[in-house]
Amino acid sequence: MQHYDYLIVGAGLFGSVFAYKAMQEGKKCLVIDRRPQLGGNLYCENVEGINVHKYGAHIFHTSNKEVWNFVNSVVEFNRYTNSPVANYKGRLYNLPFNMNTFYQMWGVTTPDEARAKIEEQKAEAVARMHADGVTNPRNLEEQAQTLIGKDIYEKLIKGYTEKQWGRKCTELPAFIIKRLPVRLVFDNNYFNDRYQGIPIGGYNVLIERLLEGADTRLDCDFFTHRQELESLADKVVFTGAVDEYYGYRFGKLEYRTVRFETETLDTPNYQGNAVVNYTEREVPYTRVIEHKHFEMFGAEVDNCPKTVISREYSSEWTEGSEPYYPVNDERNNALYQKYKELADKETNVVFGGRLAEYKYYDMHHIVEKALRCFES
Structure with missing residues (x-):
């Protein structure tokens, strides 16, 4: 039976970057995921030639040149610039302020x-x-x-x-709300970071290239096959929920979740922008994403005769729903500290990522942490 240096639980960005660096050092990696596809929340579904961000819009941005050079060494990124628009009772306002x-x-x-x-x-x-x-x-x-x-x-x-x-x-x-950025210039670029974009060909291309050479198992639940899987590798890189790893012994951490309603429309251009926020309380969804605008520009938009939109609904997390945003209030942070104390004592387990560290991260932070984690 094949033996591995690393069992990586979760084929999202942290696990994929860690596997890539490990394989560059000649290490053998087994990457597993309970979902039927690679990529975690970055996974895109191709619909009518459009890469649909199935688990919510992801826009890569960073001021860290090392991180930007790293991801571009794996796959080239396009020129997408995030410039969301707010719709309040039919009137449009540019964001950020x-x-x-x-x-x-x-x-x-x-x-x-x-x-x-x-x-x-x-x-x-x-x-x-x-x-x-x-x-x-x-x-x-x-x-x-x-x-x-x-x-x-x-x-x-x-x-x-x-x-x-x-x-x-x-x-x-x-x-x-600690602060609200105000710009006294005519600039709709949402991020202040020096670099931003989307991988050319979509995020699936990025993940596939990061995991090239790794063995992967999909539809594989770590907790169902834990003993067998742990016996296959010297070390475990765990990117799932830290409270689940320890059997919820101190109780469950809380999250907010997001639900998506996605539909394909017979028009080449529905709203003219990738992101439109709906800021009035009476509209039940928070925003509408039109996915083609992440990767199609100018005439490309009209040359693709259909479009795909997703309406986003924010809600309380319930059992079985996707945990998106940690609720980092006093109670949950105190609970996480108990789990962190256990995690810090582990010698053959590395915990990394949003769920394992109970912290919301942007993608560039995840890449940087995975790079540093492997180096250390």
Whole structure:
């Protein structure tokens, strides 16, 4: 029976990058995943020639040149720039908050006019708090209004945030919004990072190239075959849920999840942008993703006669649903620390990634952590 240096549990980005680096050093890797396909949440389904981000939109961005050079050494990335649009009751606003947004909101045309309007509204929010005998924001609503004012909060933050968290902004803690970036320039590029893009050919190409040479088993549940699988390798790289690894002995960690409604439409261009946020509370979904815009530009869009859109719905995590976002509140973080103490004592198990570390990571952080993890 084949023996491996590493059993890698989870064929997502962390496990795939770790396997790639290990194989470059001549190590043998077995990569398993309980899903029927490789890639974890990066997996794309090809529909009508369009790569559909099955588990939610993924946009790679980083200022780390080493990380950017690494992923581009595996597969070349395209020029996609994330410039989402917000739809509030049929009116469109550019994101992130910049001079285009402020012109659309108030008709102001200069940075000085925009700054004055924001400061005026922030002062009004502070005055309302003082009238209640309060100096520090008591909840997310007050925090947001002291950072950006009432108009932008009411139209572009409130409804979207309440849908995301499933509760009113007045019931959410202030610390969720520590700052709100304001740009007094006409720049719709969502990220400040130096590099961004999508792998040419889609994320499946990236994962397949990272795992070239590794043995893989799909539809394989680690916990069902744990004893047999652990006997096959010297070390385990575990990217699943850390509480599940330890049999939930201290209790279960909580998550938020996302549900997608995906449909194919008989039009080459549905909304003209990859990402449109729906910020009013009455629209049940948080945003609509039009997948072709991640990889098709200019005439390519019209040359592909159909399009695929996904509506995203944020909800509480329930048993059997996909755990997307850790709920990093005080209770859950304290619970995770108990599991981390156990994990830190392991000598032949490496824990890595969003579920294993109970922390939300962007993709470039995952790549960097996997590279550092293998080196150490």
